[in-house]
Amino acid sequence: MSEGKIRIAFYWMASCGGCEEAQVDAVSDEPSLINILDIVFWPVAVDFKKEDVEKLPDKSVDVALINGGVRLSEHVEMARLLRRKAKIVIAYGACASWGGVPGLANLYSREEILSRVYSEVPTVYERDRKPMVKYVAEEGVELELPEFLPILLPLNAVIEVDYYIPGCPPTPETTLNALKMLLSGKIPPKGSVIGASQRALCDECPLNATKPEKILVKKISRIYNTRIDPGKCLLAQGIPCLGPSTRGGCTALCPKAAMPCIGCYGPLETHIDYGGKVISFLASIIDSKDEREIARIIEEGLPDPAGLVYKFTLPASRLRLNLMKWGGRSV
Amino acid sequence: MGERFEPKILMFACNWCAYAAADLAGTSRMKYPPNIRIIRVMCSGRVDPQLVLEAFANGADGVIIAGCRPGDCHYIEGNYKALRRAILLRKLLEQLGVESERFRLEWIAASDAKKLIEVAQDMVEKIRKLGPLKVVREVGKIE
Numbered sequence: 001m002s003e004g005k006i007r008i009a010f011y012w013m014a015s016c017g018g019c020e021e022a023q024v025d026a027v028s029d030e031p032s033l034i035n036i037l038d039i040v041f042w043p044v045a046v047d048f049k050k051e052d053v054e055k056l057p058d059k060s061v062d063v064a065l066i067n068g069g070v071r072l073s074e075h076v077e078m079a080r081l082l083r084r085k086a087k088i089v090i091a092y093g094a095c096a097s098w099g100g101v102p103g104l105a106n107l108y109s110r111e112e113i114l115s116r117v118y119s120e121v122p123t124v125y126e127r128d129r130k131p132m133v134k135y136v137a138e139e140g141v142e143l144e145l146p147e148f149l150p151i152l153l154p155l156n157a158v159i160e161v162d163y164y165i166p167g168c169p170p171t172p173e174t175t176l177n178a179l180k181m182l183l184s185g186k187i188p189p190k191g192s193v194i195g196a197s198q199r200a201l202c203d204e205c206p207l208n209a210t211k212p213e214k215i216l217v218k219k220i221s222r223i224y225n226t227r228i229d230p231g232k233c234l235l236a237q238g239i240p241c242l243g244p245s246t247r248g249g250c251t252a253l254c255p256k257a258a259m260p261c262i263g264c265y266g267p268l269e270t271h272i273d274y275g276g277k278v279i280s281f282l283a284s285i286i287d288s289k290d291e292r293e294i295a296r297i298i299e300e301g302l303p304d305p306a307g308l309v310y311k312f313t314l315p316a317s318r319l320r321l322n323l324m325k326w327g328g329r330s331v
Numbered sequence: 332m333g334e335r336f337e338p339k340i341l342m343f344a345c346n347w348c349a350y351a352a353a354d355l356a357g358t359s360r361m362k363y364p365p366n367i368r369i370i371r372v373m374c375s376g377r378v379d380p381q382l383v384l385e386a387f388a389n390g391a392d393g394v395i396i397a398g399c400r401p402g403d404c405h406y407i408e409g410n411y412k413a414l415r416r417a418i419l420l421r422k423l424l425e426q427l428g429v430e431s432e433r434f435r436l437e438w439i440a441a442s443d444a445k446k447l448i449e450v451a452q453d454m455v456e457k458i459r460k461l462g463p464l465k466v467v468r469e470v471g472k473i474e
Binding site for chain 1: 379380381382383384385387388401408411412414415416418419420422423426427429
């Protein structure tokens with residue numbers, strides 16, 4: 001790292017902008033960072049172009065923080081370019097790490113998605129218009145636009161990723177923890193999740209003290225039609241809170257606000273498959289031995305298990321990633 | 332082509348009932364299809380849904396969890412735990428494109444070698460009709 005400065009690049013792929021927000025928040029919390037960060041690329045805020053990155057010598061960028069899932073051919077191209085230029089590539093946030101919320105689109109084919117978005121939704125008026133890769137602009141200039149890939153991929157499916165910073169988005173604290181760890185020179189093993197906790201969320205949740213020894217409920221509740229007691233373990237109230245199987249590090253922001261954990265910090269190191277783990281503990285709290293009653297409780301309380309247990313990890317789940325043989329790491 | 336599809340089916344068999352039934356089938360020289368690969372576990376309630384997903388991810392065309400009949404669990408209620416998980420897991424598998432026939436939970440008593448064989452034969456037949464597991468649609472490769 002030259003002259004005490006870190007040359008840093010940011011990039012966003014299929015994401016919502018929340019990760020940028022979180023990065024700005026992190027720097028506001030620690031303004032001294034501004035003096036040591038030398039930003040070489042940041043599409044959301046700074047006017048550098050792709051060719052500026054291409055001109056940089058290989059491995060001349062210290063860290064590249066990439067957020068969002070890989071959904072367009074452009075993302076693949078840019079991820080590979082940044083991999084060439086950067087010494088350390090970090091998958092920043094849930095989408096880059098495992099696909100995130102946009103990854104739920106993998107439950108549908110590309111054709112189904114395009115047809116839905118461009119033809120079927122009631123607010124679309126020009127139903128014959130379809131996205132195209134080649135387009136001739138009014139001035140006669142032929143443009144080549146990025147292709148919408150068949151599925152959304154986590155970053156590690158297309159390039160080698162050194163570290164992961166989890167969260168949707170990662171909290172400023174998590175981001176700072178990770179940056180400080182890298183600055184301190186204490187380099188963790190490749191592939192590590194950095195900045196977050198090594199233990200489950202329940203471990204840092206203030207409601208954990210009210211968690212009974214054994215949780216058994218007759219009903220799994222949906223949050224929209226339930227009055228939640230903010231002082232009591234949410235799982236014990238029958239709210240599907242994913243704390244027991246989710247990595248901590250966010251300081252239990254959601255449960256503190258009486259909202260269940262939705263799993264944005266992803267799996268712990270010991271998990272084979274995040275969704276499978278959630279199924280395991282969530283089904284166990286159902287207080288019934290009757291097949292039909294269990295089915296009814298599940299039907300009423302958990303109508304969309306995939307959307308719940310793979311909200312952030314579907315593209316990296318065992319069944320989805322392994323069978324595709326994209327070469328990425330599954331969670 | 333022309334060769335018959337031989338499904339690979341993984342069975343998690345509880346030590347006290349289903350595995351004993353498989354043992355009994357063996358010592359009684361009863362035959363069941365070789366497509367079934369048995370993994371002995373101490374209790375059907377010990378089978379984490381992650382293991383079922385892992386089995387499918389590693390190429391199993393079908394998975395059976397076989398435990399004691401309701402009320403007979405050696406650990407009092409491990410099999411009920413398996414039941415709750417199986418119902419939720421099956422729903423998830425369907426959403427992911429795994430046909431519900433590919434995942435089964437069966438109660439097989441230690442003395443019921445006949446049922447074990449029937450379950451094995453029925454499962455092989457059903458999966459043979461379904462063909463190999465195709466979870467993900469053809470997606471092509473990124474160049």
